[in-house]
């Protein structure tokens with residue numbers, strides 16, 4: 001199982017940095033930092049984009065449909081002429097018609113034909129498929145060897161984080177494809193796969209070992225991996241009733257391809273997260289410590305851990321009574337844990353649960369948190385249930401889970417409580 005890392009916490013920390021520096025006197029250093037923080041936040045808020053590129057009819061749209069688990073993109077020889085089509089997440093199905101230099105237009109439902117008639121630069125199809133929250137699919141128009149479409153492919157590849165170059169296995173990885181791909185930046189090549197399509201056709205299947213061996217030798221640093229795939233067979237395998245034919249899914253290359261795509265995308269996300277975290281601790285917080293008064297970070301010095309620990313308290317505006325009460329409550333159970341070596345895990349979990357339950361009740365009134373944080377009380381309710389369930393598990397894992405639940409809730413409160421308009425009056429001053 002490939003783990004796709006969440007980014008909510010880092011995005012909130014970046015947003016807090018941006019809020020905290022909003023009214024500081026402008027300087028070129030601060031402007032640069034704010035631009036950098038905004039870029040991190042945008043990157044982490046968007047899905048990782050996977051581009052499907054290749055020559056005409058190589059099997060790009062079929063493969064994108066297979067990964068989307070839906071027959072959205074037209075395939076085959078006489079289909080509608082389409083520009084770049086993005087398949088992305090949306091709460092309700094919709095089709096956005098986009099241009100590089102003017103406002104987009106949105107139609108409800110999936111209407112590729114109507115969208116194409118507007119002659120757009122790109123079309124974005126929104127589907128309510130949870131996986132699309134992590135990964136969006138960019139189906140590029142086919143690249144031709146002898147015309148300008150190959151330049152268009154190179155241009156469009158600038159918008160994707162990772163790419164799958166589709167090459168038809170009957171005549172795989174031709175000179176024209178090599179020529180185009182040799183102009184792609186190394187960074188994208190490091191995040192790209194070479195998919196050998198039509199691997200289900202007998203002539204390709206029979207020569208597959210030889211072809212993949214040749215491509216693996218030739219690929220050098222141009223692709224991370226070579227992945228053969230018989231797309232229609234993979235689709236058929238997944239459509240079997242009452243359950244997918246997993247053996248067929250594996251033997252036609254579907255399983256390997258899906259895993260490789262997820263792997264590339266999750267690694268990309270992890271790298272983005274790491275670079276954001278590094279900037280948060282090494283740059284953004286340090287800047288705040290130097291340019292604002294009275295933040296704990298001012299004394300944190302070079303100690304990375306102290307800096308990280310103070311992130312939660314230093315970044316939000318400090319007028320946050322519910323967060324202060326919460327942190328005091330948490331500190332008291334951590335103290336109990338530290339002082340009594342023989343404390344039972346179940347007893348610790350129960351204390352956590354009681355505190356979370358108290359705060360869930362306190363949050364219900366809604367007047368201690370910002371109106372846009374109205375989803376936070378439900379998070380506390382859910383955490384109460386989870387902490388109860390953890391009491392039935394054994395070993396150290398439930399304790400670690402409980403601590404990360406508490407950390408997540410602290411983070412929620414740091415954000416939710418710091419923006420409440422009524423907070424100052426509640427202090428009684």
Ligand SMILES: Nc1nc2c(ncn2[C@@H]2O[C@H](COP(=O)(O)OP(=O)(O)OP(=O)(O)O)[C@@H](O)[C@H]2O)c(=O)[nH]1
Nearest residue numbers: 056057058059060061062075076142197198230231
């Ligand atoms: N047997 C077999 N047929 C495939 C495979 N992949 C695609 N096809 C077929 O090849 C034809 C072209 O596939 P598309 O997915 O439309 O290719 P494309 O690269 O999107 O084409 P353009 O957008 O026109 O450049 C269709 O008839 C597909 O059904 C495959 O792995 N095996």
Ligand SMILES: [Mg+2]
Nearest residue numbers: 060061074075
């Ligand atoms: Mg296509």
